[in-house]
Amino acid sequence: MKFISTRGQCAPVGFNAAVAAGLAPDGGLYLPERLPDIRPLLPRWSNLAYADLAYEFLHLFATDVSSAELRNLVDRSYIRFAHPDVAPLVELRDGLWVLELFHGPTLAFKDFAMQLLGGLYANQILHTGQFINVLGATSGDTGAAAIHSLLGLEGVRIFILYPRGRVAPLQERQMACTGASNVFPIAINGNFDDAQRIVKELFSDHAFHAKMRLSAVNSINLARTLGQCIYYIHAWRRLPEAVREAKDLEFIVPTGNFGNIFAGWLTRQMGLPIGRLCVATNQNDILYRFFTSGRYESGPVLPSLAPSMDIQVASNFERFLYYLDQNDPAAVRGVMEQLRATGKWTCENFDPGVFRATHANDEEIREIIDDLYACFHYVADPHTACGFADIDPDRPTVVLGTAHPAKFPETIRDTLGFEPTAPALEALKNRTVIRHELPAEADAVRAFIEEHGV
Numbered sequence: 108m109k110f111i112s113t114r115g116q117c118a119p120v121g122f123n124a125a126v127a128a129g130l131a132p133d134g135g136l137y138l139p140e141r142l143p144d145i146r147p148l149l150p151r152w153s154n155l156a157y158a159d160l161a162y163e164f165l166h167l168f169a170t171d172v173s174s175a176e177l178r179n180l181v182d183r184s185y186i187r188f189a190h191p192d193v194a195p196l197v198e199l200r201d202g203l204w205v206l207e208l209f210h211g212p213t214l215a216f217k218d219f220a221m222q223l224l225g226g227l228y229a230n231q232i233l234h235t236g237q238f239i240n241v242l243g244a245t246s247g248d249t250g251a252a253a254i255h256s257l258l259g260l261e262g263v264r265i266f267i268l269y270p271r272g273r274v275a276p277l278q279e280r281q282m283a284c285t286g287a288s289n290v291f292p293i294a295i296n297g298n299f300d301d302a303q304r305i306v307k308e309l310f311s312d313h314a315f316h317a318k319m320r321l322s323a324v325n326s327i328n329l330a331r332t333l334g335q336c337i338y339y340i341h342a343w344r345r346l347p348e349a350v351r352e353a354k355d356l357e358f359i360v361p362t363g364n365f366g367n368i369f370a371g372w373l374t375r376q377m378g379l380p381i382g383r384l385c386v387a388t389n390q391n392d393i394l395y396r397f398f399t400s401g402r403y404e405s406g407p408v409l410p411s412l413a414p415s416m417d418i419q420v421a422s423n424f425e426r427f428l429y430y431l432d433q434n435d436p437a438a439v440r441g442v443m444e445q446l447r448a449t450g451k452w453t454c455e456n457f458d459p460g461v462f463r464a465t466h467a468n469d470e471e472i473r474e475i476i477d478d479l480y481a482c483f484h485y486v487a488d489p490h491t492a493c494g495f496a497d498i499d500p501d502r503p504t505v506v507l508g509t510a511h512p513a514k515f516p517e518t519i520r521d522t523l524g525f526e527p528t529a530p531a532l533e534a535l536k537n538r539t540v541i542r543h544e545l546p547a548e549a550d551a552v553r554a555f556i557e558e559h560g561v
């Protein structure tokens with residue numbers, strides 16, 4: 108299987124090359140050259156363990172990874188999940204489920220794809236013999252998930268920039284209390300945009316990039332997209348047969364960068380019988396506005412109770428755009444250029460198709476957390492809560508639970524009067540924080556990486 112760029116100005120590449128590159132050389136994002144039809148495979152996949160399902164699915168794409176290596180990779184990827192079913196489907200009432208994606212090492216859904224990506228990096232180092240320095244910026248969950256996928260790995264140093272004082276205290280502890288000597292959490296004196304700007308600047312410094320063999324962790328890596336398709340299939344096979352066959356099943360996805368829900372849509376394109384997909388945003392509702400009006404227009408980011416969905420530009424949206432534009436890379440380039448120049452774009456005659464969208468502000472998030480506890484005794488984190496803003500009572504519905512409520516103890520305490528806990532987080536509370544503080548300047552970070560890199 109080959110992978111093409113959404114911008115169509117570079118040659119198709121194999122799986123390993125697409126994963127190693129992250130971003131395509133023409134600035135586009137990688138997509139499978141063609142999508143397999145998984146429908147005939149679903150019966151055979153229905154009783155497999157999660158890791159076995161992951162193996163079968165990834166095998167369709169990672170054709171340049173040997174079977175033994177892929178086997179090893181998936182076995183390693185899900186072993187640190189605390190629940191035996193990896194992604195348990197919890198029934199709240201007849202016809203309404205939560206797919207809990209927060210039983211991984213950092214208690215957010217990003218572990219699913221990130222654990223896989225960590226294993227792929229390890230393989231790459233094994234094959235090339237070249238050590239790498241991983242660099243990324245985070246507002247919380249991505250950085251923690253990346254660190255925990257590369258913890259203690261030989262030949263990798265990981266540098267994660269985050270805005271000092273602006274990530275949740277437990278998120279910081281997840282990054283800064285690992286005790287691993289290859290992990291360097293860097294608190295910069297600036298905001299998330301500064302962190303991202305520095306990372307971009309260092310990646311575009313070609314001499315430095317090459318010398319330090321920099322690798323990115325970001326939400327646009329192909330392995331993350333594919334790694335996130337698997338739990339849609341997993342959830343579907345756990346549903347009652349009548350629901351699976353009714354064809355009106357809806358998945359509701361708390362959305363920020365459009366990575367998670369895009370994976371669901373892609374799986375539907377491969378034949379998984381999903382009736383509808385709902386983009387659930389918080390008050391940063393650029394995607395809500397797009398899916399209800401066809402207008403895509405970024406505004407200022409408003410900090411919310413669901414910080415991992417506080418985005419201004421949905422970086423995975425370009426992948427969806429490719430299909431929306433009838434697979435025409437020239438059209439994608441046109442839209443991306445217009446977005447870069449003006450920050451807005453309107454899709455003529457937009458048809459949302461299988462998508463709908465909802466949004467929830469902070470007050471609504473609190474109300475939902477309260478209601479879910481009153482009705483079902485279920486404690487939802489503020490991100491997952493956004494998924495319950497507008498449930499269609501006539502459809503079987505799966506809401507994706509994207510984070511463990513114990514990651515956001517203040518919000519839950521203010522709303523429900525108690526603090527949820529998770530063993531993985533309790534253990535962190537007594538550990539020493541080891542972080543590095545730097546000014547928000549590329550030169551300072553460059554010098555730090557030169558000193559501590561591998």
Ligand SMILES: *Cc1c(COP(=O)(O)O)cnc(C)c1O
Pocket residue numbers: 215216217248249326361362363364365366367368415416490491509510
């Ligand atoms: C990253 C994240 C999201 C948003 O997912 P996208 O793939 O960016 O749309 C939602 N909830 C949580 C808890 C997250 O960490």
